[in-house]
Amino acid sequence: MSKIDAVLLDVGGVFLLPDHERMVAALARAGFDVDRSRLDQAHYAGVSALMTFTEGDREVWAAFNRAYARECGVPEDALADAVEHLLNEFATGAVWSRVVPGSVEALGELAALGVRLAIVSNADGKAEDRLLEHRICQVGAGPGVEVDAVLDSEVVGVAKPDPEIFEIALERVGVSPDRAIHVGDTPGADVDGAHAAGVRPVLIDPYDRHSELDVVRVRSLADVVDLVARANG
Numbered sequence: 001m002s003k004i005d006a007v008l009l010d011v012g013g014v015f016l017l018p019d020h021e022r023m024v025a026a027l028a029r030a031g032f033d034v035d036r037s038r039l040d041q042a043h044y045a046g047v048s049a050l051m052t053f054t055e056g057d058r059e060v061w062a063a064f065n066r067a068y069a070r071e072c073g074v075p076e077d078a079l080a081d082a083v084e085h086l087l088n089e090f091a092t093g094a095v096w097s098r099v100v101p102g103s104v105e106a107l108g109e110l111a112a113l114g115v116r117l118a119i120v121s122n123a124d125g126k127a128e129d130r131l132l133e134h135r136i137c138q139v140g141a142g143p144g145v146e147v148d149a150v151l152d153s154e155v156v157g158v159a160k161p162d163p164e165i166f167e168i169a170l171e172r173v174g175v176s177p178d179r180a181i182h183v184g185d186t187p188g189a190d191v192d193g194a195h196a197a198g199v200r201p202v203l204i205d206p207y208d209r210h211s212e213l214d215v216v217r218v219r220s221l222a223d224v225v226d227l228v229a230r231a232n233g
Contacts, residue, residue, distance in 0.1 A: 002178070002179070002231065003179060003231055003232055004115060004179065004180065004181055004227075004228050004231045004232060005115060005116060005175045005179040005180065006115055006116040006117070006118065006170070006173045006175035006179065006180040006181075007110055007115050007116070007117055007118075007180070007181055007182075007183060007224065007228065008118050008119075008120045008166065008169050008170075008180060008181070008182040008183070008194075008199065009107075009117070009118070009119055009120065009182070009183045009184070009221075010119075010120065010121055010160075010182075010183060010184030010185060010186070010189075010190055010204075011096070011119060011121040011123065011127055011130075011131065012043075012047075012096055012121070012185065012186075013043060013044065013047060013100075013184070013185030013186070013204055014100065014103060014183055014184065014185060014204055014221060015099065015100055015103045015104070015107075015131070015134075015136050015221075016096040016097065016098060016099060016100065016130070016134070016136075017039075017040055017043050017096070017098040017100055018039070018043060018090075018095050018096060018097075018098065019095055019096075019097045019098050020036055020039050020098060022089055022095055023039055023042075023086070023089070023095075024036060024039075025089070026085045026086050026088070026089035027069070027072060027074070027082060027085065027086070029085045030074070030078070030081050030082040030084075030085040031078070031081075032072070032073070032074055032078070032082065034072045034073070035072070035073070038071060038072055038073070039072070040098075041071060041207055042067075042068045042069075042071035042072050043068065044185065044205070044206060044207050044209060045067045045068060045070065045071035045207075045209070046063075046064035046065065046067045046068040046071070047064065047185050047186045047187075048067065048187075048209040048210065049063045049064060049066070049067035050063060050064060050186050050187065050188045050189070052188045052192075058087075061087060061090065062083055062087065065082075065083045065086040065087055065090075066079055066083050068086060069082040069083060069086065093124065094130075096130065097130075097134070099134055099136065100220075100221070102220060102221065102222055103136070103220070103221045104135070104136050104137075104144065104145065105222075106220065106221035106222045106224065106225050107136070107137060107144075107145045107147075107221065108145045109222075109225045110221075110224065110225055110228060111145050111146065111147075113225070113228055113229060113232065115228060115232075116148050116173035116174070116175055117137075117145075117147040117148055117173075118147060118148055118149040118150070118151065118169040118172060118173050119131065119137065119147060119149070119150040119151060120151045120160065120165055120166060120169050120182065120184075121150075121151065121152055121153065122153045122159045122160050122189060123152040123153055123154055124152075124154050125152055125154035125155055126152070127150060127152040127155075128150045128152060128155075131144065131150065132144065137150075138150075148172060148173045149169060149172035149173060151165055151168060151169050151172070153165060156168055159189075160184075160186075160189040160190060160193040161188065161189050161190075161192040161193030161196060162193065162196075163193060163196035163197035163198075165193070166182065166193060166194060166196075166197035166199055167197055170197070170199070177197055177198035177199045178198060178200075180199045180200070181194075181199065181200045181201070181202050181224075181227075181228075182194035182197075182199045182200070182201050182202065183202045183204060183218075183221065183224055184201070184202075184203065184204065185203065185204040185205070187203065187210065187213060187215075190203065191203055191213065191215050200216070201215050201216070202215075202216045202217075202218055202224060202227065203215050203216065203217045203218070204217075204218060204219075204220070204221070205217040205218070205219065206219045206220060
């Protein structure tokens with residue numbers, strides 16, 4: 001892999017996962033007692049169902065929640081009801097509040113390597129506030145890791161996989177596409193969008209769900225630190 005000058009990063013599945021308490025409560029309303037140890041894995045099962053992605057399409061998120069519920073052990077004949085409860089829970093907002101263990105520390109290690117850093121997230125206009133609230137990162141000095149830019153699709157008016165959101169990020173950090181990577185967990189948004197922008201995608205795949213994809217896969221953001229260090233060594 002050639003030298004890496006910038007790392008673009010998704011939020012969901014990279015830094016934040018759905019809150020366990022809220023997911024348990026949503027599925028309880030559908031009549032299911034969920035094994036909490038399966039909840040993080042259920043998220044990655046959900047995004048693995050999104051091989052194509054259109055922001056704002058309700059069926060995209062129905063597909064995510066259908067796979068999520070299956071991974072939690074919900075039987076096929078009860079999926080429709082469980083999906084409705086999950087969709088309603090996500091619609092209330094602020095569900096993404098479980099910080100991925102080790103992710104903030106890994107972001108700090110990336111910053112220490114001297115690469116430019118930008119967040120590129122399909123979000124609701126509150127990504128920057130959420131990242132600051134959880135002390136993950138911010139533009140400029142603050143309680144989290146300092147990054148160069150935070151791009152929230154609702155704010156900039158374009159969403160992944162549209163290459164324009166990556167192009168805006170690259171312009172903000174002053175790096176050409178061939179010297180950047182994008183780290184995300186959703187093939188249809190992150191991998192396809194990065195490819196369309198000429199950026200090398202790196203897929204977070206902690207449960208090895210995407211062995212069929214021709215893409216660099218890592219288990220965690222700590223693996224990205226190693227990848228960048230090797231490329232720039």
